[in-house]
Amino acid sequence: MEQRVIDTLRKVFELNGFIGIETRAVETGASLLKKGETSKEIYLLSRLQEVGHESDTPIEERLGLHFDLTVPLSRYVVEHSGALAFPFKRWQIQKVWRGERPQEGRFREFVQADIDVIGAGDLPDHYEVELPLVMVSALEELRAYGLPKATVHANNRKLSEGFYRGLGLTDVEGVLREIDKLDKIGADEVARLLTETCGATEAQARACLELAELTASDGAELAAKFDALCEAHGIAKDSESYTLARQGLDTLAMIVDEAAAIRPGSVIADLKIARGLDYYTGSVYETFLDGAASLGSICSGGRYDNLASQGNRKYPGVGLSIGLSRLVSYMLHTAGAHASRVSPAAVLVAVWNEEDRPAANRIANQLRARGIATDVAPTAAKLGKQIKYADKLGIPYVWFPATAAEGAEGAEPAGDEVKNIVTGEQVAADCTSWEPDTVVAQQTVEI
Amino acid sequence: MEQRVIDTLRKVFELNGFIGIETRAVETGASLLKKGETSKEIYLLSRLQEVGHESDTPIEERLGLHFDLTVPLSRYVVEHSGALAFPFKRWQIQKVWRGERPQEGRFREFVQADIDVIGAGDLPDHYEVELPLVMVSALEELRAYGLPKATVHANNRKLSEGFYRGLGLTDVEGVLREIDKLDKIGADEVARLLTETCGATEAQARACLELAELTASDGAELAAKFDALCEAHGIAKDSESYTLARQGLDTLAMIVDEAAAIRPGSVIADLKIARGLDYYTGSVYETFLDGAASLGSICSGGRYDNLASQGNRKYPGVGLSIGLSRLVSYMLHTAGAHASRVSPAAVLVAVWNEEDRPAANRIANQLRARGIATDVAPTAAKLGKQIKYADKLGIPYVWFPATAAEGAEGAEPAGDEVKNIVTGEQVAADCTSWEPDTVVAQQTVEI
Numbered sequence: 001m002e003q004r005v006i007d008t009l010r011k012v013f014e015l016n017g018f019i020g021i022e023t024r025a026v027e028t029g030a031s032l033l034k035k036g037e038t039s040k041e042i043y044l045l046s047r048l049q050e051v052g053h054e055s056d057t058p059i060e061e062r063l064g065l066h067f068d069l070t071v072p073l074s075r076y077v078v079e080h081s082g083a084l085a086f087p088f089k090r091w092q093i094q095k096v097w098r099g100e101r102p103q104e105g106r107f108r109e110f111v112q113a114d115i116d117v118i119g120a121g122d123l124p125d126h127y128e129v130e131l132p133l134v135m136v137s138a139l140e141e142l143r144a145y146g147l148p149k150a151t152v153h154a155n156n157r158k159l160s161e162g163f164y165r166g167l168g169l170t171d172v173e174g175v176l177r178e179i180d181k182l183d184k185i186g187a188d189e190v191a192r193l194l195t196e197t198c199g200a201t202e203a204q205a206r207a208c209l210e211l212a213e214l215t216a217s218d219g220a221e222l223a224a225k226f227d228a229l230c231e232a233h234g235i236a237k238d239s240e241s242y243t244l245a246r247q248g249l250d251t252l253a254m255i256v257d258e259a260a261a262i263r264p265g266s267v268i269a270d271l272k273i274a275r276g277l278d279y280y281t282g283s284v285y286e287t288f289l290d291g292a293a294s295l296g297s298i299c300s301g302g303r304y305d306n307l308a309s310q311g312n313r314k315y316p317g318v319g320l321s322i323g324l325s326r327l328v329s330y331m332l333h334t335a336g337a338h339a340s341r342v343s344p345a346a347v348l349v350a351v352w353n354e355e356d357r358p359a360a361n362r363i364a365n366q367l368r369a370r371g372i373a374t375d376v377a378p379t380a381a382k383l384g385k386q387i388k389y390a391d392k393l394g395i396p397y398v399w400f401p402a403t404a405a406e407g408a409e410g411a412e413p414a415g416d417e418v419k420n421i422v423t424g425e426q427v428a429a430d431c432t433s434w435e436p437d438t439v440v441a442q443q444t445v446e447i
Numbered sequence: 448m449e450q451r452v453i454d455t456l457r458k459v460f461e462l463n464g465f466i467g468i469e470t471r472a473v474e475t476g477a478s479l480l481k482k483g484e485t486s487k488e489i490y491l492l493s494r495l496q497e498v499g500h501e502s503d504t505p506i507e508e509r510l511g512l513h514f515d516l517t518v519p520l521s522r523y524v525v526e527h528s529g530a531l532a533f534p535f536k537r538w539q540i541q542k543v544w545r546g547e548r549p550q551e552g553r554f555r556e557f558v559q560a561d562i563d564v565i566g567a568g569d570l571p572d573h574y575e576v577e578l579p580l581v582m583v584s585a586l587e588e589l590r591a592y593g594l595p596k597a598t599v600h601a602n603n604r605k606l607s608e609g610f611y612r613g614l615g616l617t618d619v620e621g622v623l624r625e626i627d628k629l630d631k632i633g634a635d636e637v638a639r640l641l642t643e644t645c646g647a648t649e650a651q652a653r654a655c656l657e658l659a660e661l662t663a664s665d666g667a668e669l670a671a672k673f674d675a676l677c678e679a680h681g682i683a684k685d686s687e688s689y690t691l692a693r694q695g696l697d698t699l700a701m702i703v704d705e706a707a708a709i710r711p712g713s714v715i716a717d718l719k720i721a722r723g724l725d726y727y728t729g730s731v732y733e734t735f736l737d738g739a740a741s742l743g744s745i746c747s748g749g750r751y752d753n754l755a756s757q758g759n760r761k762y763p764g765v766g767l768s769i770g771l772s773r774l775v776s777y778m779l780h781t782a783g784a785h786a787s788r789v790s791p792a793a794v795l796v797a798v799w800n801e802e803d804r805p806a807a808n809r810i811a812n813q814l815r816a817r818g819i820a821t822d823v824a825p826t827a828a829k830l831g832k833q834i835k836y837a838d839k840l841g842i843p844y845v846w847f848p849a850t851a852a853e854g855a856e857g858a859e860p861a862g863d864e865v866k867n868i869v870t871g872e873q874v875a876a877d878c879t880s881w882e883p884d885t886v887v888a889q890q891t892v893e894i
């Protein structure tokens with residue numbers, strides 16, 4: 001299941017010109033600890049013969065497993081900057097590890113699927129609408145596996161920060177942290193926290209909530225409503241705060257309008273998105289599935305103006321990341337997809353007796369040469385047992401080779417025959433020309 | 448490069464009915480330490496907040512990274528035995544980690560590609576010829592990337608052990624260890640070591656070397672030469688030792704004869720293969736590339752009668768493993784393949800000015816919908832710069848959208864045109880029907 005999902009994502013990413021990279025799982029402690037907040041989740045490594053002496057080495061010099069694909073991308077871009085063509089569009093699907101205690105739906109080891117575009121020095125903002133759209137089209141392909149429709153909710157750090165500063169609030173991180181709890185604890189509780197922990201007045205807290213609850217169907221409406229909100233709360237259009245907010249607003253308006261033109265309903269403005277705004281510097285995205293609110297965001301990301309730097313040169317980026325293990329787990333448990341340990345084979349060639357095995361192998365190799373995945377019965381057991389083996393493996397066809405020796409067991413056909421064990425239909429067949437029914441064959445491949 | 452190699456191997460494994468599995472990278476210390484000899488290479492994990500207290504937890508209860516794909520397979524088979532159909536044929540391509548100091552061509556993190564077939568209770572010996580042949584056909588597919596021809600060298604633990612015991616030698620592991628040095632230090636030096644460290648007489652040592660140097664072109668010749676050797680050294684045909692050796696010999700003779708019938712020259716008997724005979728219980732395989740002796744074996748494996756056990760039930764297996772990272776490294780450095788950071792895109796759509804970007808995006812999406820990987824120029828830079836970007840990314844075609852605004856820059860065409868930037872040829876094109884030249888398009892995909 002997961003492999004088919006990965007193949008689908010990769011196909012979409014490559015269709016859009018993203019280059020696949022693979023980085024080592026191990027990074028230095030110094031690289032991993034740059035993003036301080038998640039430091040507690042890092043797994044450090046020690047070689048067996050170092051046990052008991054681990055503490056001799058400072059954590060920065062030790063090795064650890066990457067906990068996301070952004071830290072390795074940052075290192076990769078700096079190491080290979082001379083050889084890369086910028087903007088550098090890359091996809092990367094790999095395992096990441098977090099040293100947290102495992103809970104339901106949260107693994108210590110999971111797969112992330114990331115796309116990022118990295119500029120050298122600068123990066124045009126059209127990528128801020130293109131990247132979420134690539135993710136939407138990738139998620140759209142997964143609907144064949146029962147995934148519900150996905151919608152990207154976008155916000156912008158500058159918009160929120162400018163508005164809060166315009167209100168006179170300075171603890172921007174604090175306000176974002178409380179606004180992030182809106183869905184969980186409700187507006188009244190958030191208002192209380194804003195006043196208690198972020199130094200907001202009752203009126204400032206209400207203004208923050210009004211911004212979070214602002215909705216609009218297009219960029220022009222968004223701008224009009226935002227301007228009205230600023231006027232209502234005395235944020236002057238010539239203030240620095242308004243200028244910052246307006247910069248974010250213009251980008252967000254561009255994103256929803258462009259996305260609506262290309263794929264209506266795929267990307268909406270959602271001003272209560274606050275998670276990640278402490279890390280991202282511009283656009284921020286979260287992605288929700290219809291009817292799966294409890295799952296939370298399945299694909300998040302944003303724009304960061306400083307992924308890495310090298311001397312005076314900065315590398316700004318826009319990226320999104322799918323938590324693939326959680327998504328596949330959801331697809332398996334809720335969305336109706338199911339995993340089973342089925343063989344990729346479409347055909348099992350029966351073996352009448354061990355002396356006939358070479359003939360069975362020749363038939364199998366003929367079918368394989370034509371791209372038909374084929375297995376051969378493990379033993380010359382009773383036919384019923386061979387069919388049962390195929391059935392247990394989910395192999396839809398059993399091939400009966402023509403009887404090799406004259407006068408052998410009566411049931412053996414004079415020419416090759418193939419039986420569809422689902423329908424029971426059995427027909428004469430030639431291994432140089434026979435084709436499986438595509439629907440039946442696909443069942444075994446796609447489940 | 449590595450991704451294309453993985454895709455190729457996976458295709459061959461699935462054509463042969465192997466089921467892909469993926470296991471977590473992390474196993475318990477207890478599982479990892481079962482194979483005592485490699486224990487020094489294990490990487491153990493510790494969560495950051497445990498630093499300084501690692502030793503509070505016994506190694507067996509700690510977590511570590513798998514160093515091969517056999518330990519996880521063993522655990523997987525026991526955990527899922529109720530749901531699997533046996534014989535269980537599985538492929539697995541994953542990273543493994545070893546806590547060794549990195550050397551040239553040996554990484555601390557590398558990818559292995561394994562196939563194994565596991566029986567419940569018993570396992571027919573025809574798999575001992577089928578599995579190396581699957582690997583040979585997989586390696587054969589890689590010749591498209593410049594890999595030289597591969598030959599599997601097979602031996603059998605029972606054959607060697609029976610012969611040594613028949614000679615009166617009891618330190619079988621010791622003899623195997625010294626015989627393994629034959630290619631490196633030569634026959635005289637091995638003879639000296641056999642007498643010094645394994646208690647062999649001069650005559651016994653010479654007999655061991657004669658066995659190691661025995662060659663044969665088919666099973667019958669192998670058996671005749673082996674019997675002559677036994678007679679010359681007084682190993683009686685009714686002895687237990689001979690019976691054991693003969694069991695191994697018969698399997699080895701079957702393997703070379705069957706392989707010769709299906710794929711001549713792919714599998715040969717090589718009685719000096721000693722590595723792994725301490726672990727495997729029957730057949731053992733090493734695989735060498737023509738003209739790359741110094742690379743050593745690129746694909747090794749064998750039969751083990753006790754992969755795992757569950758109560759009284761044993762799970763015997765036959766498996767082979769390709770050291771993929773080393774192989775890809777060889778292909779890149781020696782075999783003429785080359786990696787470059789090229790885009791998967793076949794087409795870059797040029798952008799005359801930013802207002803025309805939506806038109807360029809529409810063209811790109813039309814091409815993508817027909818399966819043609821397409822990128823769009825990052826900025827409306829001078830045309831030469833856009834072409835240079837395509838060139839640096841290895842994108843062979845640049846698409847010129849029809850001029851959007853009348854009276855714009857003179858160079859812009861009135862209808863869409865596409866330029867092959869390798870040949871310089873430029874033609875009128877329609878994005879709903881145009882197809883790239885397959886040879887040109889493949890170049891960008893396969894490099």
